Amino acid sequence: MVTQKRPSWLAWFWLLVAFLYLFLPLVAMVWSAVTSPRGFYLDAFTDVIAAPKFAETFLFSLRSAVFTILISALLVVPTTYWVQLRMPRMRPVIEFLTVVPLVIPALLMTFGLIRFFNSVRLPNDILLTNSNEGLYVMLLGAYVIISFPFMYRAVDAGMQAVNIRALTEAAQSLGAGWFTILFRVIFPNLLVAVLNGAFITFAIVLGEFTVSSLLNQPAFSPYMLDLSSRQGDQATALGIISFVLTWACIAAIQRLGRGRARVAAV
Amino acid sequence: MTFLELSSLRKEFGAAVAVQDFNLQVEKGEFVSFLGPSGCGKTTVLRMIAGFEKPTRGRIIIDGKDVTALNANKRNIGMVFQQYALFPNMTVADNIQFGLKVAGADGGLRQKRIKDMLGIIHMEQFANRYPHQLSGGQQQRVALARALAIQPQVLLLDEPLSALDAKIRVNLRQEIRSIQRQLGITTIFVTHDQEEALSISDRIVVMNQGVIDQLGTPLDIYNRPQTSFVASFIGSLNVLQAQVVDRSAGRIRIDGQELTTGERIGSEADTVTVAIRPEAVSLNHANGHPNSISAAVDDIYFLGSVVRVRTKLKDQFLNVDMFNNPSMALPARGEQVLLSFAASAAKVL
Numbered sequence: 001m002v003t004q005k006r007p008s009w010l011a012w013f014w015l016l017v018a019f020l021y022l023f024l025p026l027v028a029m030v031w032s033a034v035t036s037p038r039g040f041y042l043d044a045f046t047d048v049i050a051a052p053k054f055a056e057t058f059l060f061s062l063r064s065a066v067f068t069i070l071i072s073a074l075l076v077v078p079t080t081y082w083v084q085l086r087m088p089r090m091r092p093v094i095e096f097l098t099v100v101p102l103v104i105p106a107l108l109m110t111f112g113l114i115r116f117f118n119s120v121r122l123p124n125d126i127l128l129t130n131s132n133e134g135l136y137v138m139l140l141g142a143y144v145i146i147s148f149p150f151m152y153r154a155v156d157a158g159m160q161a162v163n164i165r166a167l168t169e170a171a172q173s174l175g176a177g178w179f180t181i182l183f184r185v186i187f188p189n190l191l192v193a194v195l196n197g198a199f200i201t202f203a204i205v206l207g208e209f210t211v212s213s214l215l216n217q218p219a220f221s222p223y224m225l226d227l228s229s230r231q232g233d234q235a236t237a238l239g240i241i242s243f244v245l246t247w248a249c250i251a252a253i254q255r256l257g258r259g260r261a262r263v264a265a266v
Numbered sequence: 267m268t269f270l271e272l273s274s275l276r277k278e279f280g281a282a283v284a285v286q287d288f289n290l291q292v293e294k295g296e297f298v299s300f301l302g303p304s305g306c307g308k309t310t311v312l313r314m315i316a317g318f319e320k321p322t323r324g325r326i327i328i329d330g331k332d333v334t335a336l337n338a339n340k341r342n343i344g345m346v347f348q349q350y351a352l353f354p355n356m357t358v359a360d361n362i363q364f365g366l367k368v369a370g371a372d373g374g375l376r377q378k379r380i381k382d383m384l385g386i387i388h389m390e391q392f393a394n395r396y397p398h399q400l401s402g403g404q405q406q407r408v409a410l411a412r413a414l415a416i417q418p419q420v421l422l423l424d425e426p427l428s429a430l431d432a433k434i435r436v437n438l439r440q441e442i443r444s445i446q447r448q449l450g451i452t453t454i455f456v457t458h459d460q461e462e463a464l465s466i467s468d469r470i471v472v473m474n475q476g477v478i479d480q481l482g483t484p485l486d487i488y489n490r491p492q493t494s495f496v497a498s499f500i501g502s503l504n505v506l507q508a509q510v511v512d513r514s515a516g517r518i519r520i521d522g523q524e525l526t527t528g529e530r531i532g533s534e535a536d537t538v539t540v541a542i543r544p545e546a547v548s549l550n551h552a553n554g555h556p557n558s559i560s561a562a563v564d565d566i567y568f569l570g571s572v573v574r575v576r577t578k579l580k581d582q583f584l585n586v587d588m589f590n591n592p593s594m595a596l597p598a599r600g601e602q603v604l605l606s607f608a609a610s611a612a613k614v615l
Contacts, residue, residue, distance in 0.1 A: 166351035169318055170409075172338040173345040174365030174416060188355040 026243075033236040044237035053223055054238070058245065061212075061220035065205035065249075068143040069198045072151040075144065077194065080155045081186055084164060098149040106210035109145065113138050114214075135215045142211040147204050151197035158193020199250050206246050269294035269452050270315070270420055275324035277310050284310045285476045288324070295450040297443065299463035302473035303499070308456045311473075312422050315454065317341050328419055344413030344451075348425040350405040352397040358384070358408050359393040365416035383411035386445055403434040410442065414449065421446070423455040427462060439466050460500050464488060472496050494615040497541045504542045504584045505615075510534050516609065521580035523559040529614040539615045544587035546611035549575060549597070555606045563597045577603060 033044050048054055083090050101109070117138055120128040128134035164186060171181045187194075212219035220242065228235030268291040275288035285307040292298050300308035313319040315326055317338030326334045333341050352361050362383050363376040371379075384390045387407040397405055406426055413421060423442070427435040443466040446453050457463050463470050464484040472480045472487060472495075480487060480496045491497035498505060508518040508525070513534055516527045520540065531538055548555070561577035561584060568590070575586045575597065586605060588594065597603050 162354070163349055163351065166347050166349050167353060169316070169338070170345070170347060170351035170353070170412075171364070172318070173316060173341075173343060173422075174412070175339045175342070175368045176364075177339055180368060185353055185355075189353070191355075 026240075029236050029240055033233055033240060036233075044231075044233040045241070047231075048227075048234050048237045048241060053218075057218050057220045057223040058242075060218050061206050062249070064140060064143060064219065065202045067140050068147060068205050069201050071140060071144050072147055072197065072201055073155075073194050076148070076151045076155050076197070077187060077190060078182060080152060080159055081164060081182065084156075084159050085168060094152070098152045101145050101148055106142075106146065106208075107214070110142060110211045110214045113142055135217060139212060139215050139217050139219075142215075143201075143205050143208065146208065146211070147197075147201040150200040150204070151194075154197035154200070155190060155193050158190045158196075161193075162189050195253060198253055202250060202253065203246055206242065206249075267294065268292065269296075269329055270454075271325075271327040272311070272315070273325045273327065275311065275314060275326070276322045277307070277314060277319060278322045283476055285314075287477060290471060290478070290481070292452055292454070294452055297446055297453045297455065297466060297468045299455045299457055299467040299470045300473060301457055301460060301463040301470050301499075302479075303458060306473040307476040308458075308471075308473050309424060312424055312454060312456050315420065316343055316345050316422055342416065342418050343420050343422060344416060344418035345422045345424065346406070346409045346413050346426045348428050350397070350402070350409045350429075352405055352409055352412070354397050357394050357396055358389065358400070361397070361408055361412050362415050364412065369416065379415050383415050386414070386448070387411045387441075402430050403438055406430065406438060407441075410445070414445070414451070419452070421451045421453045423453065425456055425458070427457070427459075435462070442466070464500075472499065474499075491541070491613070491615075494539060494541070497613065497615055502544055502585065502587075504544060504547075506540045506542070506579075506582050506584065508538050508540045510536045510538060518612075518614075520559070521582055523579065525557045525559065525612060526609045527612040527614055528608075528610040529612070531614050541613045541615055542584070542607060542611055544574065544585040547584065547586045547605050547607045549586050549588060550604050555608050557609060557612065558604055558606045560602055561605055563599055563601045563603055565599065566596060575603075577605060 034040055034042060079094070083094055114129055117128045117134070120134075122128060122131060122134060126134075128138070167185050167189065168181055171185045176185070207221055208219065209221040209225065213222045213225075224235060224238050224242065227238055270290075270292040272288055272290040275285055276283070277285040288307075288311055290298075300311060302308050310319060314321050317333070317336060317340075321334060324334070325332055328341070328343075353364065356364065359380050362380050363371075366376045366379060380393065381390075384393060387410060389404060389407055389411075392400065392404065392408075397408070400408065406429075409426070426442070427439055430438065439462055442455075455463070455467065464487070467484055469481065469483055470487050471478055474493075474495045480492045482490075487496065488500055491500060494505070497503050506520050508520045510531050510533060511517040511519050511524060513531055516529065516531060518525055518527055518531065518538065518540065527540065559579065561579050563575060564578045564583065565576045567574040567576070571590050573588050573590050573594070573596065575588065577584050577586060584605060
């Protein structure tokens with residue numbers, strides 16, 4: 001018979017330390033947002049929610065996150081698939097590229113993007129960097145680059161777990177072309193991996209400050225900083241709300257993909 | 267009439283030659299097995315037929331049409347893989363109808379084909395299950411049904427039984443053969459398991475180091491091996507060194523004892539290699555055979571339906587296989603015994 005060893009008091013101690021380290025700041029945040037010399041109050045929360053900029057900036061970041069996830073998935077899944085299937089020797093190169101966005105500071109990357117795209121003109125002869133649409137496209141591009149390491153690693157791990165070569169060849173022998181193979185066989189079987197990448201991408205985009213601020217985009221994070229310089233308790237309340245909303249959105253994505261993911265995970 | 271023709275096929279991977287000068291004609295409805303050790307090129311040939319590898323040289327002709335340059339998805343070839351390769355996100359029914367959907371078949375035809383295929387593999391009640399809800403044997407049956415659903419011109423089986431346990435392997439190989447006969451589909455079966463190849467094939471291609479060593483019926487391959495590789499690879503075999511004593515009379519000497527072989531042999535005093543199947547040797551029964559030599563029992567192995575007696579001549583060993591019989595009297599270790607066999611059983615390689 002296998003007997004399970006009871007965790008020692010030392011294990012419980014370290015667990016408690018980790019728990020306190022992670023949750024004490026959160027508790028302190030909530031505490032400072034709901035208390036004042038007058039006692040318990042929720043004014044900071046109601047004021048933040050009532051402010052029109054809150055919904056505007058949050059929806060902007062939410063929309064950006066969704067676009068970033070879609071673009072990343074459409075870019076990363078076929079690339080990773082092709083590398084694994086036809087160019088396995090290129091894998092170390094791609095893995096190296098995935099580290100680059102982590103090494104280059106967001107500030108430098110944004111200046112680089114601005115300098116590079118400064119000469120690009122839209123069809124109506126307006127400079128890309130002189131139009132809101134152009135700046136938004138640049139913002140999405142930067143988000144895709146920032147989230148690339150996380151999306152790539154999640155998808156790559158997913159592909160390692162599924163025998164994509166055998167699935168591809170099976171589909172080919174049944175008459176399927178590349179489009180059918182990619183969208184009816186490979187993508188559905190990588191749903192769990194793509195979702196994992198999507199969670200991280202979502203959290204990154206919602207909390208990203210440097211690029212959105214430098215490109216002067218009405219994102220959630222710059223709004224939070226702006227608020228903190230004026231209304232400290234409201235900024236704290238906004239921080240808590242952003243935590244809850246991010247978790248809620250991630251839970252929604254997870255729930256959305258759960259049914260299919262359960263099947264694809266096998 | 268030749269249905270599948272492989273002509274002068276050659277495949278190189280960089281500097282390595284995986285397959286060379288491979289020529290084969292397969293009749294319609296024939297079941298041909300590619301048999302050989304790992305790395306002999308059998309799967310490479312199969313993958314070239316499927317269109318997953320482009321031959322460096324040579325041609326692949328199916329039903330009179332040259333398909334060498336055709337993409338895999340245009341060849342109408344069904345393939346069953348070692349790792350099943352069922353689509354995990356689809357049910358059994360969806361897996362079976364995948365190829366039909368791709369081909370644009372209408373719903374009625376697809377439903378009929380799903381029903382027919384599930385009937386053939388005896389899995390009617392599993393239509394809505396997902397692959398992970400099936401056993402290995404069931405998954406491979408579904409993979410077979412999926413490959414057959416598109417009514418392919420040729421069916422390719424790439425070691426489809428390797429991942430299954432022994433009992434299921436035997437049942438499924440019989441089932442595969444029965445379905446193949448029922449549908450009359452031209453089939454190429456790749457295996458490294460000689461028992462599998464011998465039991466279900468019309469013909470066997472024995473491959474070694476990228477070339478065909480021998481091509482023939484299972485009986486031919488087993489009873490009349492043409493090379494020392496085939497002789498040693500198929501079944502168990504006693505391979506003995508002998509000296510030619512009398513060329514015209516076919517007399518040879520093994521460890522000091524003279525024997526007769528029905529084969530053509532070299533010049534006097536030459537050393538030749540002689541192969542004798544263990545089951546062709548009788549223990550302590552002359553049976554009128556001219557070849558009787560004495561040996562000492564070295565060891566006895568119980569193999570279930572067969573008992574193998576290992577005997578020692580002088581320097582060389584010779585195995586004798588006997589059917590297990592509860593009333594049989596087994597010799598003791600170290601006992602002197604008489605080994606007898608027909609002259610035709612001693613093959614000179």
